[in-house]
Amino acid sequence: MTCEACNTIAPVMAVGYEPKGDWVEVAALKTYIAGDKSTATKAIVEVYDIFGPSNQTLQGADLLAAALNAIVLVPDLLKGEYAQYTWFANPTPENTALKNAFMGKVMMAFGPYVELLASVVIDAKAKFDGISSWGGLGLCWGGKVTVLLSGPESVYNTSAQVHPGALAKADAEKISIPHILLASNGEDPEVVKEYKAILEGEGKPGVVETYPTMHHGWMGTRANLNNPENLREYERGYNQVAAYFSKYL
Template sequence: MSGFNKACCTRTPVGTSQSVPVSKIADLDVYVAGNTSAKRGVILVYDIFGLYPQTLKGADRLSEHLDAVTLVPDFLRGAQADPSWFPMDNQEKKEAFGKFFTDHASLEKNTEKLLEVVAEAKTKYPSVEKWAVVGLCWGGKLAALVSGENTPFAASGQAHPSFLAPDDVKNMTIPHIVLASGEESKEEIAAYKEVLEAKKDIPSEIDLYDTQVHGWMGARADFNDEENKKEFERGYKQVAYFFGKFL
């Protein structure tokens, strides 16, 4: 996939996705964490593996650190990427992934859906005064794309991002945080950082977790690895602290 992080095509997720209690928002199943009467709200856009327990724990952590309601919508509608496609080392796997992406993971359609989710969430959780959005890998691109003019969000962010494009930054109008792993392209991160930091009117933060693999805050998080577990917790705390300044 053009622009897709190469590291994302090599590692399998840890564990399996799971069925969880959900609410319905904008015709999507949504995992809801935290205080539904909170003044702060966060939408966490998962990676291409869907509702993995590690990602849901990340939502729980954001809620705890911010005293917020955190939503994890099932944008892929249960059709998450098949772990057997990874590593993507033959044509059959590449074709299967390409079809999945076309059928379920369209950036344009899911960006529109994300805006529908936050619009309905404002009605469903009227106590929330401001919303933020953070995405993992593929989800990070969605977060970047909804950060422009007339955005409904007060802040946004990405962890172990894919499809990084400095042009996305040029359109941003809200504070933005990026947490990169040691497996992201350092050249792409540097280019993104240069454009982001040049926007003097928008607070931003870019940090490198260079000991971590792509996916350490999502489905590829390995809690049996003490370093990964520690950096997972630190990552969500850092995102929450950044968001807390603007929510």
């Protein structure tokens, strides 16, 4: 599925973006919500990357909400405890220890976050009873959490992963709903191929596409929207996700 002709999202603001949504409480979690709650009939629950609810991520949520006349919820699954850029940019022994401790916590045990995300969706469905269709979107780390809720008896009608972390063939084999994966050049290409073989084909709704010039994180916190190519591919990626949700959500 390509989206060269799709102009479903508003123009992206490269600098100075101010998120348009509000912060509410869902399942006892601070949660960003974008979109018109009075008219929307679709909803997307977005799981951010390990750096938390950055402006790049929240702009993406706002863009999808407006393009789809949906609400987009971004729950604070990490409860304010996010990865720090300095751990990666300045790998001192102290920063490396902090990074390793954090990554060990969030990457080695996904189960608690999956359960927490499920509770968010269940509570959101009760709060927003005018919504008839629910989707999930995960960026990087959030892609893994999202796909683990996309199997049998999923809480979602459709779901998406963007430059996902910890890709695994076993996850793809359990997906039971329409699913789109947009990969960067930072994921294991062999596992991306396995996803493609499982999800795509005659009669299958899945889409797997690699953005070969884009780094891991190009649609999330690590998006450098001052870079013209990243800006263009950020826009194309959100257009592609919007078009997919428009079709299947």
